[in-house]
Amino acid sequence: MVILEIMRYLPNPLAGEQQHEFLKKLAKEGSVxxxxxKLGISxxxxxxxxxxxxxxxxxxxxxxxxxxxxxLGEGLVFDRSRGEISLSKPQLLPEDTVALKFAxxxxxxNIDYVLVAGYTAILFGRGRRSDDIDFIIGHIKxxxxxxxxxxxxxxxxxxxxxxxxxxxxxxxxxxxxxxxxYSVRFMYKGLILxxxxxxxxxxxxxxYALTHSITxxxxxxxxxxxxxxxxxxxxxxxxxxxxxxxxxxxxxxxxKEAISHDELDAWCEMLRVDCSILEVDK
Amino acid sequence: MTSDVLIRDLEEERRRNKLDTIRHARWEAEMVKKLGxxxxxxxxKWLMEAFEADRKMWQNSKVREALIRxxxxxxxxxx
Numbered sequence: 001m002v003i004l005e006i007m008r009y010l011p012n013p014l015a016g017e018q019q020h021e022f023l024k025k026l027a028k029e030g031s032v033x034x035x036x037x038k039l040g041i042s043x044x045x046x047x048x049x050x051x052x053x054x055x056x057x058x059x060x061x062x063x064x065x066x067x068x069x070x071x072l073g074e075g076l077v078f079d080r081s082r083g084e085i086s087l088s089k090p091q092l093l094p095e096d097t098v099a100l101k102f103a104x105x106x107x108x109x110n111i112d113y114v115l116v117a118g119y120t121a122i123l124f125g126r127g128r129r130s131d132d133i134d135f136i137i138g139h140i141k142x143x144x145x146x147x148x149x150x151x152x153x154x155x156x157x158x159x160x161x162x163x164x165x166x167x168x169x170x171x172x173x174x175x176x177x178x179x180x181x182y183s184v185r186f187m188y189k190g191l192i193l194x195x196x197x198x199x200x201x202x203x204x205x206x207x208y209a210l211t212h213s214i215t216x217x218x219x220x221x222x223x224x225x226x227x228x229x230x231x232x233x234x235x236x237x238x239x240x241x242x243x244x245x246x247x248x249x250x251x252x253x254x255x256k257e258a259i260s261h262d263e264l265d266a267w268c269e270m271l272r273v274d275c276s277i278l279e280v281d282k
Numbered sequence: 283m284t285s286d287v288l289i290r291d292l293e294e295e296r297r298r299n300k301l302d303t304i305r306h307a308r309w310e311a312e313m314v315k316k317l318g319x320x321x322x323x324x325x326x327k328w329l330m331e332a333f334e335a336d337r338k339m340w341q342n343s344k345v346r347e348a349l350i351r352x353x354x355x356x357x358x359x360x361x
Contacts, residue, residue: 074318089322094333125314126307127325129332131353160350183357192340192349242300246307253311280304 070258078258085216095122098188099133102196103224105151112138114213116227121247123216124254132197136206145174152186160185160195205231229259234267237275252278
């Protein structure tokens, strides 16, 4: 929610570029502390936002020049320069609710995260359900995981593999699962499916997705961060099941006017997948 | 029918299924672009119906426990 709060605070209305520059300037002048205090958020959250923007900006500056803002359909706008997608939808599905609630817990806990896999396609209108909402998070220590579980419990989540109210159980989960590279599952208010699957970033694509995440603003009210679409499409092709290929085709068709085709080709080459299937049988 | 013929037929069937999936996914994306919130309304209606049917099933505690066990067993298999 940090972005929304910052937007509300900023002198209005600032265009995307100006807004970004304004935040960078503030960060340089050291007035971030004051802004953070006024917003009632941590300095780390504000810095993280500014840093994320600066990184995305720097990376995108090297890409081919293209239109920065693409309106892809009614209620769907992709602003590449800000790394932001704005989406309007009439209602939230259970998948949306679970994802948004958990994303807020992570945002409030200052934990880097990115949403990956099938949910990203469902978020944008793919007509299927998902059993898991997959979150990749930056590495955190055991005590931070304890705090994350406390916050998650306050927000209505329970652990599937252990007892969220027992410190011993949470520590065991951290050591046996997260620290070993396996995922931990959270259930929201008794919902078994969809549930939240959380694991640490362990591979290069995971780390890349974390540092180059795209912010999705839903109905100008909710916010989640998703993996860069080029990586997401190539990765889905790499997984290769009919369902995954369908997700890749869906995201590609929806965003092809807005994504970087060079970047998509690079990921396809790196993952050794044939991306010609994206245009097959047209 | 020889096994070669059987395999060839199955592969042909798999190829057709994949093409169907591709066409359908592409059509869904076109619908999002064309219809916007109307598409979401239609999609959400039938996804919510599927969700409610699942939820009714979980109200049975035995089904609930079995489902959780199945999810965790699948995780262990993947690990």
